[in-house]
Amino acid sequence: MALSSRKEREFQARRAEILKAAEQLFATKGFYETTMAEIAEAAEFGTGTLYKFFEDKRALYLATLEGKAEELFSFVRSEVSREQGSINKLCRLITTHLSFFEENQEFFKIYIRDRYHFEWNIKDELGEKVHVKYVSYISFVADVVKEGIRSGEIREVDPYELAHALTGMINAFIFQWVLKNDEKESLTAKSRTILCLFLNGAATKPQEGYQELCPK
Known part of the structure; x- marks a missing residue:
């Protein structure tokens, strides 16, 4: 039992090393320009060893994205749990979400650039995960x-x-920031704008009769 547990830990540790190396290369070169041989070299494994952990480059890329999503969501939950009161929690949620993308901007810029060229089976599998x-x-x-x-x-x-x-607003700001590709502009600084728009709306004062303008 102890031997089996140790082997599992070793397996997960080696898998994590491969994912880390793959993430760095995908962030630098993108999905299509990165090869399994390059990932193996960066992770200091033989190319054949990679296929013991991942069926192909697509599976490795999907695992990288899935891991990044889990990292984001876990990070946000952890940070928000430190706050008291819903407004403080929402502020922390927005700021943490934005800062995560800002700190990992190279990876997400490549993802947004490449995703339009993915085959449908990759999009579907990624979407499900x-x-x-x-x-x-x-x-x-x-x-x-x-x-x-x-x-x-x-x-x-x-x-x-x-x-x-709220999540849609956050993602829209992130997407626009990535497309502008202006390194001097802080994404995290947009958190106050998002929070104010979410809590107060865009109107300068309460509007009457607006229901008639919106379809039922």
């Missing part, structure tokens, strides 16, 4: 919103709709 984590993340954000509703700090609106709205 990340979607499961995303649903869990939305539930976490919704729980923070529910706390705000209970405390009277947030209006009584479907917390899951608000969670999707």
